[in-house]
Amino acid sequence: MTKATIYHNPRCSKSRQTLALLEENNCEVTIVEYLKVAPSSSDIKKLLELLNFAPREMMRTKEDEYKAQNLSDVNKTSEDLVNAMVETPKLIERPIVLANGKAVIGRPPENVLDII
Structure with missing residues (x-):
């Protein structure tokens, strides 16, 4: 199984x-x-590694929170994006x-x- x-x-x-x-x-x-128990930063990084994704590829870019946090800004680092997913798990695909x-x-x- x-x-x-x-x-x-x-x-x-x-x-x-x-x-x-x-x-x-x-x-x-x-x-x-x-959404009840947000993944940690290390959990998200592990998921990104297994998916072979950059952080934005694992984000729901059409969510209001994505726009409100200005996450489309090209100057946001991978760490910034991972932290956004930790703080706002609704952003996770x-x-x-x-x-x-x-x-x-x-x-x-x-x-x-x-x-x-």
Whole structure:
């Protein structure tokens, strides 16, 4: 049985669909409700490494908070962007799934099939 971790927002339809797909494929799923318990800076850096993403690639750039914090500013460092995700976890793209030492964003949910 594959063990998977999902950074999950139960109010998000894609997140719910991704969780259902993991369960349909008999994965043992650990659910991290990242809006309730924000990931640490080191957690976010690990996710970025596994996704092979720059910080902005893991951010919801259309959120009001992204604009309000002026995060599109090219002078913002990777550390600035990681700190913004720690302070405002709503900025983190969802859902993120970890399995078998790999990570994907479940948009579309079928992306998870590549790592389980």
